[in-house]
Amino acid sequence: MRKDILLCGVGGQGTVLASKLIASAAMRGGEVVHSAETIGMAQRGGCVTSHVRIGAAAYAPLIPLGAADLILSFEPAEAARNLCYLKSDGFVIVNCAPVPPVTESLHPTGYDGSEMLNYLRRRCHHVLVVDGDAICKKLGSPKFLNVALLGAAVGTSVTGLEPRHVLEEIDARVPEKYRATNQQAFRMGKQIGESYEIN
Numbered sequence: 094m095r096k097d098i099l100l101c102g103v104g105g106q107g108t109v110l111a112s113k114l115i116a117s118a119a120m121r122g123g124e125v126v127h128s129a130e131t132i133g134m135a136q137r138g139g140c141v142t143s144h145v146r147i148g149a150a151a152y153a154p155l156i157p158l159g160a161a162d163l164i165l166s167f168e169p170a171e172a173a174r175n176l177c178y179l180k181s182d183g184f185v186i187v188n189c190a191p192v193p194p195v196t197e198s199l200h201p202t203g204y205d206g207s208e209m210l211n212y213l214r215r216r217c218h219h220v221l222v223v224d225g226d227a228i229c230k231k232l233g234s235p236k237f238l239n240v241a242l243l244g245a246a247v248g249t250s251v252t253g254l255e256p257r258h259v260l261e262e263i264d265a266r267v268p269e270k271y272r273a274t275n276q277q278a279f280r281m282g283k284q285i286g287e288s289y290e291i292n
Contacts, residue, residue, distance in 0.1 A: 094124055094253045095148035097156045098246075101175045102141050102167030103192045107239030111165070112143035114243060114266065118258040119147045129154035140171060147253070163251050165242060167225070168192045169209035176216060184251045185217050186286075188225035188242060221245060221289045228281050232274055240275045241282035248286020256283060 098115060102108040109130055116126045124147050131142040144156045161179050166172035166187040179185065191206030213220050228241045240263065246252050247259055260276055267275045 094119075094122075095150055096146075096163070096253050097151070097161045098145045098147070098163045098165060098252060099156055099161045099175055099178050100143040100145070100165045100167075101171040102239075103171065104139055104141055106141070106167040106192075107236065108141040108143055108167060110266070111239040111243050112145050114240070114259060114262045115145050115252065115254065116147075117262045117266070118254050119145075121258040121261060122255055125149045125151075127151050127154040140174070142171075142175060163246060165246050167238060167242060169206035169213070170194075170204075173209045173212055176213070179217065182218055184219040184221070184249065184291075185213055186221045186223060186242060186246050186249070186251075187213060188238065189222050190224070190226045219291060221249065221286070223282070223285055228278065231281070232278055234274075236271075237274060237278035241278040244279035244282025244284075245286040246282075247279075248283035249289050249291065250286075251291075 100108050100112050112128055116128045119126045127146045129144045144154055156178055158177050159180055161183055163184045164172055164175055164179050169187055169191055172185055172187040191204060193204055210222055223245050225238045225241055229235045229238055247254050247256055263275050
C-alpha cells in the first residue's frame, strides 16, 4: 500500500493523536510508516500539521506538494491553507465547524467557515464535509472530534486502513475512561464515511 495522508487543525483538536493512530494502525497491518508533525504555537490555538506516509516507497516523512492522497482537516481554513499538498484527484475530509483565529476578536470579519468550504468544493473532486460538532454533542465532549473524523476517513476506504486495527490502537493508546466513547466516535464517523459515494 502507498498512501500519503496530511492531517491539519489547530491546537487542542487532537491532530497529533489522530496521526499516531493512523501510523500505528498501518504498522499493525505490516506497513512501513514515516510521520512528522509541525506544531508551532499549538498550545495557543495555532496551526498543527501532521504528515503520515504509508508504504516502503516513501523515504522521507514530509509529503511533497501535490502528492497527498488525503487531507483530513479538523477546521475549514486549515484545509484550504494546506490544499497545495493535495494531488489532483485527492480526497478532502473536513469538519464544517470553524475555529476563529485570535485576530478575529481584534478585527471581526464574520468568519464562519462557509467561504472556505465553498472554496474546497470548487477546487477538489472529492470533498466530504462532516458535522463534527453534531457528533461531539451526542458524545458529550468536543474532545472526540479527532477520532470521529478519523472514523469518517477510514469509512471512505481512502486510507486503506483496517477498521479493526484502528480500534485496537484506540484500545492501546487511549486512557480507559475515554476508551469506549472514542470507539463509539470512531464508529459514528465510519458510518458517515461509508455513506459517501466516490465517483
